[in-house]
Amino acid sequence: MVLAALTSVTGSRERGSGRRFALGLVMAGALAWIAASIVILADDSDLTFRIYSLTPQLGIAFHLDRLAAFFILIVSSVAACVAIYSLKYIEHTGSQARRDMSVAAMSVFILSMVLVVASANFFGFIFFWELMSLSSLFLVMFDREKAETVKAGIYYLVMTQFSTLFLLLGALLLHRYTGSFDIASAGGLTLSTAGIIFIAFFIGFGTKAGIIPFHKWLPFAHAAAPSNISALMSGVMIKVAIYGLIRVLLDVLSPDLWWGTLLLVFGTVSAVLGVIYALKEHDLKKLLAFHSIENIGIIVIGLGLWVIFSHYSLNTLADLSLFGALFHTLNHAIFKSLLFMTAGSVVAATHTRNIEEMGGLVKTMPVTAAIFLIGSAAISALPPLNGFASEVMLFQAYLGAFQVPSPLTAVLLFTALAGFALMSALAAACFVKAFGAVFLALPRSREAEHAREAPRAMLVGPGILAAACIILGVFSYQILRAIGLDLPLPNVLPVSLIAAAVFWLAVLALRRSEAKARVSETWGCGIHTQTSKMEYTASGFSEPIITIFSPIFRTRKTGKREFFDKDKAIVSGGSGEVHTLQFFEERIYLPTALFVKRIASFISRLHNVDLDANVMYVFAVVVVILLAVGQLL
Template sequence: MFLSIEWWWFGVIMLCVATVLPLAALTKDRRSFRRASLMLTMAALAELSLFAVGSVATNRTLTASFVELAPNIALTFQFDRLAGFFLLIITLVGLTVAIYSLHYIEHEHSAIKKNLHVALMNGFILSMLLVVASANTIAFLVFWELMSICSFFLVMFHYEEAETRKAGQFYFIMTQLSTVFLMFAFLGIHALTGSFDIVAIGSVPAPLLPVILLALFVGFSIKAGIIPVHKWLPYAHPASPSNISALMSGVMLKVAAYGLLRFAFATADRPLWFGILLLVTGTISAILGGLYALKELDIKRMLAYHSIENIGIVFIGLGLSVIFEYAGLTALKQLSLAATWFHALNHALYKSLLFLTAGSIAHATGTRNMEKMGGLVKIMPYTAIIFLIGSVAISALPPLNGFASELMIFQAMFAAGELPNPFLHILLMACLAIFALTSALASACFVRAFGAAFLALPRSEEAARAHEVETGMILGPALAACCCAALGVFSAQLFAWFGVPMPIPNLLFVAIVILLMLAGIVFALKQKGVAQSSRVTETWGCGLIEQTSRMEYTASGFSEPILTIFDTIYGTKKEVNKSYFDWFDAYFRKGSAKITTAQFHEEYLYQPIADVFMKLSGFLTRIQSSVEPDAYILVLFLTSLALIFIGGVSLPNIF
């Protein structure tokens, strides 16, 4: 019933109306218009989620054409199991964000900003749905650019802040660079096959396929935030409104991964080097994303680096599937692909949950600095519980969904012994060791984040005056938390229901055992009367009468040993300044310590490239200003003739 083109168009039209509705009252603070728009968005996303589930469950393929731009050039849509799965990711995360936004958007200071926020957010969600549904490169590129435009304006939403303007510059440059590589690949596919269809990549001649695959890899990697082309991401996510950060990290990065999956896996034979490239870049992104997250004190910037880590895990799964396919190990290829899909869904849910709760914390305390938080578990108990669920999920602890998908990737890696090539054995085992370290670092990072934000005493006046957020800002991430629990506990049953049973343990049994153990501990304590006879007293503080927040273990203190161990990667520098009593040097009166880390990619990759372009542009500027106008016009004329000649010679050979 739900899997019909009419059902798709109905949802798209509702989202279009929801996008336009707030603009009808652009300068007027009419909350009813915004609520109606968000309610319509929720209804459309709920309806489209049923459509997506039907597409995944039935594995049927539907097509639809929207408008013909020119002969043989139309905006065409196609829905198969892959598109349906990523549509499901967008609709689930979009639904949680829409619920959260009912109250969150009302904290903006002007009517225009509130209305624009709703309209741009709805347009952003709609554009991502249309990208995933696109069946040809024309439609894909049109909606890809629409997605980029909407997200750029949302990143720049608080443009009055210097940090936001810097983030917008990074994001605009990198997203347009991504489009350049994609356009090169799309035009190359058309030139070599005569078709704009995505599946036409399968007909690209083998000698030129590596060029197309590399262009697609770079274009989608920039948008996905893979290291070293990730630099926009740690700037854009903290600068964006929190509901938009949830959409960008939870969904937009997956749209980039979907693009790579859609194009690369439309080819009949993927070369081994491509699988190794995906595996290695994914592993590097996973480990460095986790390491960089541990040094961050800004809670949203920390989550941004964990987005890099998790999209790296998605690339690991894709790389494994290509390698196993090359080796003829079909079962392991299917396991790797299933793990990739599942982890993309899981990350979308728990990362959107974490960004939304981080937004709640920032709103309640007025800061994103974890050093100025603390004690929020008593002030914001619902937010604390939801954040804890997200922390357990992203740390890959049972029985939640992050554990299930990462376990599947571990199982695929442990099968390295079945590969016929010794080099691949060594490569997979090395990546396995790094991946295991990545999981440990994620656990350490979120122990640090939860402890610094929610436990002990408030470390600032703002944290002490914090309050629990409104109902909508609790219900949105709570929905994602329920999905994280359900997808973990019932993961084995869900795979069996969709007809793809996977070798993962029954986490329902694990969940029951954990609950029984907790119940047993509580029962034993009550039987012994510990709960009734307990007394409340202060924590021992070395004999001091009053405990203060300055005695707490801080986020910086927690991560300091890791900064020391990995000082080669971080470029860690420590400075300690002490002031001693004049009459006895054995005791110091006061002191200060500072730990700094290098911005490796910015200092050693981006800045040198920028310097080269600045020198080149300066050189060209000097030439342009020194050349006489008639000579300048002559150079332009000769250049134009040369381009016409080159085009006239090469184009007939291409087309």
């Protein structure tokens, strides 16, 4: 990856040969990581080595076990497909120099994610975490001339440093009580101390993962970044945060019951609100970004169930929850990367992210439409695809809640189950809207009408992931059994074979039928020629849902009508608008920013004094920092 970055910056710019060679190196590196990960997963072996020591306790060391190998497999698999996609996608963006820098930064970004997962101590973990954050920030700011991109970059910079601050706090507290920065068991901690450390890590990892209410950066950054980078950020970067949370829960701290309750509540809120906010979006990439929040919520729900069931020694349900969360982590990486790449193809073809200005693309971009449809069905948890296979594992775990001896905990679990079911239904509705508005009916803009199919490389990358959605869904039972999971899992393969046989029999019967079909336009209230203005729009589809959830959106509807006559009997025209409250931005983030601004203004006034006073302030701050660090260490 380092060689790929250097090649992209220093290689030949003639016809993009340097970029293509660099992307080839990215693919080669990703394939090597895939092979190494499979070996570690198959052999159940550990590998530990140290490459640099600043002090006896501060150094760069790596530890690879099955958990790390699993997440490296996720990162490298998606990275390989994104690299294939980028061979052509990158040529749609920016100047030659900017394209070269983008490929270089992408190489560093991918490498840093792998090194975060492989780190054996928190010193290396946080170092590579910052490298991951800064390289992704550069990529988010690719189109930095746009005001929207600048806003996204500011949000992302602030929130990613907020995340690092809490990770550093958790690492320093662990060092304070264990004397080591190693990512290893921290036994002997009191419940209160362990709880404080867990909260620090939960906020740090939860912010990067996009758990509500720490999520606000995610829709802005994912939408502003180039689509190949959005695929990496949503597909794998936020999974690196999930890896950190799982590692802390499994190998560092001993979870308490209230930790599971916290994870379950935050996961459920993130899943439900994520899909509700996605339903109102007409920006295709923001819609997908909100679904990342939803699916991160699903993964966190699985972790919460694992902690709760483990506390009550319900080991089968605990294992089902944990492996359901891990399986959904893999599945979401696959279908969300697929969806962002196909969305990038659509945006490149139509020059807009507004789905109200698309439509009819199934005729001009049929392969892209087919791949997007597979991803839509997978993220909606429709059988027999992989999203269904992992979500049904969590449903099975939920249904075992009656075994929990505590009535209060059982009520919590069944309440969360209701939210989980609601989320699943709304996700399917949202992607009916997304696929229908983007690909079906008539084109609603000149750009959509003249769109053309994406180049082959932009089909091969997501196409591989679409095949993985099918394989991991249809053969999920066989795959999970093959790796040794003895859990009550559903066997999707027989049902899939029966459904496929019925489908093809129906197709064959229709083809052999002698009846002739009459082809005509859809009836349009007596109007002979249909136009795109007569279609069922995305706004019209989501408006009833926005109305239902008006207490969340704080929906306000305004309308204006114009009349032909003074008696106001004949309407000549009009307009209507639906306004929704950006709750987290308007009620949490902006007030907090204004509060910090007031504090900064106060400190600025203190600084506008003589030099002696400034020296005194600096000395006092240094003393306080040294005392605080001394206490932590």
